Amino acid sequence: MTQPSFETHEVFNQSPPFEDINLFAADRPLMAAVNAHGGAEAAPELNSFGALWGSAEMAEQGRLANETTPKLRSFDAKGFRRDVVEFHPAYHRMMTHSIAAGLHNSTWSAQGKPAGGNSEVVRAAKFYIASQVESGHLCPITMTRASVAALAAQPDLLARAMPVIATHDYDPAFAPWWQKRGITLGMGMTEKQGGTDVRANMTRAERTADGYRITGHKWFMSAPMCDAFLVLAQAEGGLTCFFMPRFTPDGAVNALRFQRLKDKLGNRSNASSEVEFAGAYAERVGDEGRGVSTIIQMVQLTRQDCAISSAGLMRSGLAHALHHARHRSVFQKHLADQPLMQAVLADMAVHVEATVALVMRLCRAFDRALEDASEAAYMRLLTPAIKYWVCKSAPAFLYEAMECLGGNGYVEDGILARHFRESPVNAIWEGSGNVMCLDVLRALAREAEAAAAVLTNLADETRGLPGAAEAVAAIGQAFRRGDSERVARLAVEKLALLAAAAALNRVTPVHAELFAATRLGAVHPSMYGAVDLDPTHIRALLERALP
Known part of the structure; x- marks a missing residue:
């Protein structure tokens, strides 16, 4: 195909548009999470x-x-x-x-x-x-x-x-x-x-x-x-x-x-x-x-959608970044073949895998809440915790995705600038971060026994994963403190990470191990890619993220 050209230069080394892509069939983590939670027949x-x-x-x-x-x-x-x-x-x-x-x-x-x-x-x-x-x-x-x-x-x-x-x-x-x-x-x-x-x-x-x-x-x-x-x-x-x-x-x-x-x-x-x-x-x-108790019936559902939407925005950011990196050459190699870029994209892929597994696990709890008291307790305790972590993760994640595209990611011609501007609203709407943390504390106070059972189940589902036992102990200790509100953000984030590891362990245990090792077993660095992942795992994650 003839490349377009101007009077002074040719246009080449550009990634093709990321379109006419089946957004379900091209998303193996999503398909696996749907299947793991009862949605296989809807394929x-x-x-x-x-x-x-x-x-x-x-x-x-x-x-x-x-x-x-x-x-x-x-x-x-x-x-x-x-x-x-x-x-x-x-x-x-x-x-x-x-x-x-x-x-x-x-x-x-x-x-x-x-x-x-x-x-x-x-x-x-x-x-x-x-x-x-x-x-x-x-x-x-x-x-x-x-x-x-x-x-x-x-x-x-x-x-x-x-x-x-x-x-x-x-x-x-x-x-x-x-x-x-x-x-x-x-x-x-x-x-x-x-x-x-x-x-x-x-x-x-x-x-x-x-x-x-x-x-x-x-x-x-x-x-x-x-x-x-x-x-x-x-x-x-x-x-x-x-x-x-x-x-x-x-x-x-x-x-x-x-x-x-x-x-x-x-x-x-x-x-x-x-x-x-x-x-x-x-x-x-x-x-x-009874206005508050009436309206709270819908708030759980809108918060659920905030988390789903933020997870979708991050998935799109990862897909566009990976697509670009596979087509863009820098220093005689595709970006996707550069070890440092591979580390960034793979770390982002781990985050997205855990996020989609977690939101689908939450939705399964919504499906089963009327017939299963433990699922209802999971839903009540973890909806605000999941909204907190997923929605507040999105802006930083999408900034990183933009950077993978360089200057092209920063301009409004592409979708990532729009995603980045969109991303803060889900964390603010239907209860900001502090409100979510306070709601977790309220759920713990009102239903202490049921909440303890949820934490016990998460401990069982993450047994053997790096840092999981220590996270369970830290969460319990933080919530028992007399000044638990002061450390609520720390405890709620750790609770969400533990729930994400448990959800991912149901879907892809090998990636749950990676997620737990980088998020529970150690404090995850503030920058994506600042982790040491095995090259075999990197290749598997990136191929799975966008076949």
């Missing part, structure tokens, strides 16, 4: 999904959705208040494909009950793959899925909403939700004065003949293009959860006044807003005064 479905999302067309749609960001249209041409958000058609394409694949509802039955089986594992594999292409649009997807758990506190409302949530039709029309083919749900919890401390919320809810009228504000209203939102407001009986649709029952536009869209570091394809409620209509979800 044909996941293979088709991976082929679609790995196509050049989907990559282009992801680029377009992020380059042409959402716009707020507060009024129509006649001056009527509308408060709608406009998107590039590429965003709608992404939403269409994700909803068609059931990313918003496949873990629920048509009646809004947990689907069980392997639904969480299979959906997680899809979510992990989609995150590698465009993760901003997954915000309303994950909130729609998670909202069903909160709506269960109001069975009559769930019965009305679930038939429209349960479809696989994406309907972006600005119309009353009960008239649509399919709907998405957002959420508004935090206010200026409270942030994470939602009990400090000042937004008021007054009971009326047809429901409630809500007056106040939200500093963050996620995905304002949605058809309805779960919001928290102070009712007569205390902080309460409400279902606030875009239209009132008589078909009028509801009094949600979007002040502006947030100008965010990343997550550019997705809209986030500040909003005021000027006596907005809403229906109660659950009892008055």
Whole structure:
């Protein structure tokens, strides 16, 4: 093939585009983790999904959705208040494909009950793959899925909403939700004065003949293009959860006044807003005064998705870095054949293998929680710990992936700069690092016996791995301290590392040994590649990462 040229030079020694790649079939660690946790029979479905999302067309749609960001249209041409958000058609394409694949509802039955089986594992594999292409649009997807758990506190409302949530039709029309083919749900919890401390919320809810009228504000209203939102407001009986649709029952536009869209570091394809409620209509979800306990039902699910998404971003970073290194020549050798680059990429590959094994293990716990008390305990204790470690690992990991591409990784023409800008949001949204650590401490305090059983199981599953026994002892000692909050980050990170080693030991024991040796048996250096891995292991890891 003739190489393109300019008047002054030829263009060569460039890696080809990383596209038209089956993102499932090319990911052996993902396939192994799915198989290990009950998803083997879904391979044909996941293979088709991976082929679609790995196509050049989907990559282009992801680029377009992020380059042409959402716009707020507060009024129509006649001056009527509308408060709608406009998107590039590429965003709608992404939403269409994700909803068609059931990313918003496949873990629920048509009646809004947990689907069980392997639904969480299979959906997680899809979510992990989609995150590698465009993760901003997954915000309303994950909130729609998670909202069903909160709506269960109001069975009559769930019965009305679930038939429209349960479809696989994406309907972006600005119309009353009960008239649509399919709907998405957002959420508004935090206010200026409270942030994470939602009990400090000042937004008021007054009971009326047809429901409630809500007056106040939200500093963050996620995905304002949605058809309805779960919001928290102070009712007569205390902080309460409400279902606030875009239209009132008589078909009028509801009094949600979007002040502006947030100008965010990343997550550019997705809209986030500040909003005021000027006596907005809403229906109660659950009892008055039970807002936090109602909304916490969905928070576990959104935190789960934060971890899955961050794992997907890291997988994409590794794949692009390895693909580039195999095609780029430096000093008369391909980058991938340079010993130092091999050490960096192999160390990154170990991290990704452990991460995908861990998030799939967590999703298996979600699948089995209703029927197995030990799995339920694993889910409750480890969801915040896993979110903490996986999500906070992603920015540094993606920086390293960018560096593997040199200057090309730093420019917006490629996907890694977008991944890097995207990566902090999952650690911040749905509870920052300190909040996750405090939630682990709360789980330990409330369910000490069940938590101790989880730690005992992790000790059994990691027996013989380097540093595992010492990690178990250190975790137990840290959590028993009178000032355990002071060392919570240290203990929670070690807990997540131990859980990752245990999860990887189920999937690929030889790589669990490497992970434990470099993360538990020793303090992992702050830079990837600053480890001593055997060349045989390096070759196996890199071939497995991207065949």
